[in-house]
Each structure stands twice: as structure tokens, then as C-alpha cells.
Amino acid sequence: MPQLRYPLNDSEKYPATIQFKVYKTDPPTFNFVKRTAKNNANASTDNILGGESLASASPGKISGVIEKAKKLAKKQAEDVARIENTNRARIKESKARFTGNSCTLHMPQGLVINDGVQYDTTELGVFGSGIEAGMNAGTAPIAALVAGGIKSGVGDLTRLISGAATQQSARIAAARFTPGAALGGAVRSSLQTAPNPNMRVLFKSVGIREFSFSFKLIPKSLEESDEITKIVRFFRTELYPEPLKEKNINLAYKFPNKIQVVLMYNGKPYKESALNFNLMFLKGVAANYNPSQSTFFTGGRFSEIDMTLTMQEDRTLDKFDVDDGLSDENSNGIGLATNRVSQYLKTGLGGL
Numbered sequence: 001m002p003q004l005r006y007p008l009n010d011s012e013k014y015p016a017t018i019q020f021k022v023y024k025t026d027p028p029t030f031n032f033v034k035r036t037a038k039n040n041a042n043a044s045t046d047n048i049l050g051g052e053s054l055a056s057a058s059p060g061k062i063s064g065v066i067e068k069a070k071k072l073a074k075k076q077a078e079d080v081a082r083i084e085n086t087n088r089a090r091i092k093e094s095k096a097r098f099t100g101n102s103c104t105l106h107m108p109q110g111l112v113i114n115d116g117v118q119y120d121t122t123e124l125g126v127f128g129s130g131i132e133a134g135m136n137a138g139t140a141p142i143a144a145l146v147a148g149g150i151k152s153g154v155g156d157l158t159r160l161i162s163g164a165a166t167q168q169s170a171r172i173a174a175a176r177f178t179p180g181a182a183l184g185g186a187v188r189s190s191l192q193t194a195p196n197p198n199m200r201v202l203f204k205s206v207g208i209r210e211f212s213f214s215f216k217l218i219p220k221s222l223e224e225s226d227e228i229t230k231i232v233r234f235f236r237t238e239l240y241p242e243p244l245k246e247k248n249i250n251l252a253y254k255f256p257n258k259i260q261v262v263l264m265y266n267g268k269p270y271k272e273s274a275l276n277f278n279l280m281f282l283k284g285v286a287a288n289y290n291p292s293q294s295t296f297f298t299g300g301r302f303s304e305i306d307m308t309l310t311m312q313e314d315r316t317l318d319k320f321d322v323d324d325g326l327s328d329e330n331s332n333g334i335g336l337a338t339n340r341v342s343q344y345l346k347t348g349l350g351g352l
Helices: 038-041 059-089 123-138 143-164 166-178 179-190 222-239 336-347
Strands: 003-005 016-026 096-104 118-124 199-206 208-218 242-246 249-254 256-267 280-289 305-312
Touching: 003 222, 096 222, 096 256, 222 305
Parallel strands: 003 096
Antiparallel strands: 016 096, 016 256, 118 199, 208 305, 242 249, 256 280, 280 305
């Protein structure tokens, strides 16, 4: 269980640290009922006959064997059903558990945390804007709102055709209802009138947050150089998935481990929700060896390494992750992410 750290020397000069703790996800386990050779032997007529063959058995003996076989088959079917129901009830749930592996580094310079959501724009048009206005007013059922929107549009077209509309309403109706891009463009250009698309902004989704952590690792001793080599290997190892093999053939990948990132000061995690994170996957590890000098330690160890980690949270946030004071169940004013981190630090266990 490696518990790596940088710097090794003068660590008291760096009270602000960032800790990376590895969590392994145990997927759900399934119990399968298998009929063994012993079960088949118990169900065979030869076993019921006590070693006597059917060919040499008397008719009465055979009749008794058939009855015993039926009873045994029924009992075994009941046993299998009971075992299957028991196993289904005992399927283990998926959990994330702390592996004991961790790495603590100095707080990176220029820590950027971006929160963001996505919006789409849509054109309601004349019918949609009428329905929206009616629904917001809350004065009519849905069917009446739809009918009203259609009626409004048809009324404009009728007034255009009948000539009963004013010049302005006629131009608006003509601009709205002229079919075809070329013909519609010509009419709108001539009338100098464009229909109002009634644009609206609609919430779409929450974005998955991504982070980049950059570190300059300059060893001051051969021991610290060895530690930095282990740190780079640590993150490269956690980046990649495990192969799932059958008969020495790679058939699939097991997901890489997740990493809990904890920002700390004097050994204690920050309580601000903005500085807390969900479990993350590593997306990239970049190591730049000797970026500004060409000196080496004895044995060829590099004297400077710049390492950048690119990470992505495993799920999106919601309002209660930022401030659980909005929740009836959690009203202590501390973010859910902070509570989750505290649970990990105390128990080393965490459910997804």
C-alpha cells in the first residue's frame, strides 16, 4: 500500500497540500446455480435402483422406481428454486472502497475550478408563444391553449386572405405564412418585415467537471528523486484499466480505479463546498523530464520533472452538492461533497 509524498524534506514549509486517494469499485456479484455431477447422480434411476439395471428389474420394481424418481425430481426442482431465490436476494451491491494507496503533493499553483451547465435555444413561433403565455397565466386547460394558438395563426392567415387586416397585420401575416425559403425571402425583403421567432433559452443539462493539476517536482536528494519516480509510476498505473482475460485472451477491460481528490491545509480538509470534489477518473498523465535544465543525479535520475494530471468527476453535481442547507435532510450548511470527503477520511469506505 504505497503512501507517497512530495516533498520529503522541509514538508513543514508546505502546509497546503493536495491528497489523491485511490478507491476501487467492487461491482455487483451474482451467484449462479449449477447442477453438479453429484446432483445428476442423485437423480438417476440407477442410483434409485441400488445398482440394479432396468433391464433385469421386475415390473413392480420399475413402477416403484418411477414414483421415487418423480418425487426426487420434484424435490430437486423445489431446492433449485429456493437456492435461486436466495441467491437473487443476496446479490452484493456495488461499492467503492479505499485501497490504502495515496499520494500527497504540495498544493499546485493556479488552481482553477470551473462549474458550468448547458443551455439550448429554441424558436417557439407564433403557436408556441401563445401556448406559453396561456400556460404561464394558468387560466386554461392544455387542449384549449393549443386550440387557441392554432386559432390565432389561422385567424391571421384568414385576415390576410379576406383583406380585412390592416396594412401592418397583412405584412406580418404574409411574412409568417409565405411558404418556401426563396419565395418567403422575396416577400419579406419586399415588405421589409421579418417574423418574430420568439426565441427562448431552455436548460439542457449539467456538465461533467474536468480539472487539471500541474506540479513541478524538483528533488533535493537521491531519496526524493526515487520518490518522484514512484509518484509518476503511481499515477500512470491508476490511469489504465485492468484487462479481463479468458484463456489468455483479452476480452474486456475493468474500469480504472477512481481517485478522491482532497484539498488540505495543516492536515485538515477544506470545508468550503467549492473546494470539494466527487470521485474522479484520471484522463491523462503528462510528464516533462528536465524541462529547464539538463543535469542528472547519479545513475541518470532526472533533476526536474513537470507533471500534469487531467481528471474528470464520475458524475454531475446538483444544487444540494453545493449547499445542502437547501435540503430538509441536511441543514447544517456544509456541502454534501464535504460530508462525503469527511466520511471517506474517517472510515476509508464509501458507496457510490
